Amino acid sequence: MRSAAVKAGPAAAVPSCPEWTVLDLVRHQAAVHSWAAQAIVTAPDAGPPEWSKPPKEWDEALAWWDSQVRVLLARLRETPPDRPAWTFDGTNRAGWWARRQAHETSIHRLDAELATGHDVPTLLFDSEFAADGIDEFLTVMVPRQLQKGRAVEGTGRLLVHAADAGRTWDTRLTAGEPMVVTAVHDSAVDSDATLAGTADAVYRRLWGRPSHAIVSGDESLLAAIPRP
Incomplete structure (x- = not known):
């Protein structure tokens, strides 16, 4: 995703997210990664972590995103997957965030590749991974939207x-x-x-x-x- 975003450039439009530029896309993904990294070490009864605001300038936003990805990956690797942690579906286990961030990032990778000018990115997701993403969409993300009203x-x-x-x-x-x-x-x-x-x-x-x-x-x- 990062490589495609850099190739497209910060001002490029994101066809699949019509109101966004690539800078908006990067800032969103960076904020999500930061939020997830905090959630992994947040107790279930503490409520959702605060939403961080990434830098507004391109170079600073990329650097901040890189740092948040490092924190996220380190916490996923170091935290036992069954350790209690805040999640928005009530599962409340740290390992839940690995699945959520894998699919979050994969879909936004498609967005970044579309912003480079590919009508349909040549990237193909493995069938098992994509099927898991279908299941997560239907059983986790749609109920999340219902929670939001x-x-x-x-x-x-x-x-x-x-x-x-x-x-x-x-x-x-x-x-x-x-x-x-x-x-x-x-x-x-x-x-x-x-x-x-x-x-x-x-x-x-x-x-x-x-x-x-x-x-x-x-x-x-x-x-x-x-x-x-």
Whole structure:
């Protein structure tokens, strides 16, 4: 991500985040890494750590980001994964942050690569990793949006199928209610809509990034899911 951001330059627009420049993207990711590093050493009952404000100038922001990544990685390596720590989903274990930051950074890496002028980055995520990202999106990040007051805006049954990973999620939506997600072993389940493709493609599509995944049936159900 850092290499792509530097290649694009601070003033480049980020097509997948229309209101951001690459500088905005870097400052956001740096702040998230700093926040996660603090959360790893924050007791569950202490509440969320404060949100740090990264430098506004490009060179200083990059340097600060580098320092925060070093702190984050050191704490992930040194902290037992089962040690109690604050998380926003109630899991409250330090190791939870490794998964969250892996997917946070991967999606924003796509953003940085898109800012260099690639319509679809040549980067391909490993099918197992991408499938885990699909699961995290559906079972962690969507509920997070509901916690923030966002709402499911449609009713129906959406089947999410990552063909090369052999994984399928039966996603039931009811307007104004929590989304119910169940892992299933049969992609032929009756549904109102299906999102299908490689795990890499489905991962990108759920996060609203350019993708070759295919939606069949009622496409409004995919749009009804609140995205981060």
